[in-house]
Amino acid sequence: MNISQAADASGLPVKTLRHYENIGLVVPGRQQGNEYRYYSPDDVVSLRFLQRARASGFGLDKCRELLDAYKAMVGGDKQVLRACLDELRECLRHLDDQQRALVMLRQDLHGMLALAGQEELSEGLAHSVQGQPMPFLLLDQ
Secondary structure, three states, X not given: OOHHHHHHHHOOOHHHHHHHHHOOXXXXXXXXXXXXXXXXXXXXXXXXXXXXXXXXXXXXXXXXXXXXXXXXXXXXXXHHXXXXXXXXXXXXXXXXXXXXXXXHHHHHHHHHHHHHHHOOOOHHHHHHHOOOOOXXXXXXX
């Protein structure tokens, strides 16, 4: 598929695909005769993987490591995969920490909505919030 189709299929902008090519993250093939970029189904899987990793807060260097581990797994390169295991475990710990923080923030926001629904958005709300834990403080617990 061409770059526009790959962008649509991966949920990434064309500009991002070009950037990933420039830094060597996902390098598409070239069509014979016209040298247009050609993205294979495997390239699109890699792009989707990168999109999810970036959306989860991972930087490009970490994304490269994760993508290398993914390719090693798919390609059956057990030696490379073994070398990446600690990195994969660390990424999972990071995601678990993020998930816990998001769950707590979600609960805080639901609590704030419940308080707002019980009180008018005036002095009554400010009074009802006094003495309540602030949402940003709960993340440190």
